[in-house]
């Protein structure tokens with residue numbers, strides 16, 4: 001029970017890695033708030049977990065929505081120890097095809113959404129003596145894959161923002177860590193990567209959601225109490 005007594009918010013937890021992180025955190029003793037823009041999927045994940053979870057509809061880009069999520073979490077569970085900024089928008093587009101509206105939405109969801117999450121939870125975490133924020137980046141935040149202009153730029157920003165936040169929030173005893181998926185087998189995984197995993201990924205396969213969630217649980221736990229500002233790669237040696 002690595003997370004006994006902890007309270008976690010996981011965004012975008014209606015699917016993929018976020019859903020597995022929510023399930024695993026609850027299995028490790030945490031109370032979990034499952035949020036997603038797709039309320040039906042969030043409801044299903046929370047109901048499968050049972051009494052340790054609640055679900056909330058949330059677009060992470062909406063500032064007022066963050067106030068509601070924090071208030072509901074405090075009302076239900078009394079505190080916030082862990083935030084996983086997992087919700088993300090993935091789409092392939094070259095710079096030539098990227099208009100300003102798409103660029104703004106990508107940055108709003110992937111960058112501003114994670115910023116708003118940190119802003120909204122830092123005060124409850126400070127009052128509680130500290131906490132941990134886990135920002136989910138991407139292998140594309142370490143390279144420059146052609147055709148992923150807006151997405152790649154947003155995930156580079158997530159990396160940078162994590163490092164800067166880890167310095168600012170250290171005085172509140174809040175750790176901030178980037179965990180980076182390479183290719184993890186979720187609905188968002190590019191089909192060509194799954195099909196060509198043997199040649200593209202040194203370990204020869206996409207990672208499982210459980211293999212990724214276990215790392216997130218470790219970083220969220222007190223076992224990782226001196227890890228802050230770090231970038232943890234979970235990629236089967238694909239990016240390094």
Ligand SMILES: NC(=O)c1ccc[n+]([C@@H]2O[C@H](COP(=O)([O-])OP(=O)(O)OC[C@H]3O[C@@H](n4cnc5c(N)ncnc54)[C@H](O)[C@@H]3O)[C@@H](O)[C@H]2O)c1
Nearest residue numbers: 012014015016017037059060086087088138183184186188
């Ligand atoms: N799967 C991979 O290999 C991979 C690789 C690199 C990065 N990532 C990142 O990992 C994170 C999780 O991805 P996944 O693979 O589990 O994808 P997924 O599509 O299975 O899940 C993403 C979830 O985020 C939700 N979401 C999307 N926009 C939202 C918004 N504005 N507000 C709230 N929720 C929103 C979706 O409804 C969905 O339930 C994302 O940040 C993604 O960019 C995944």
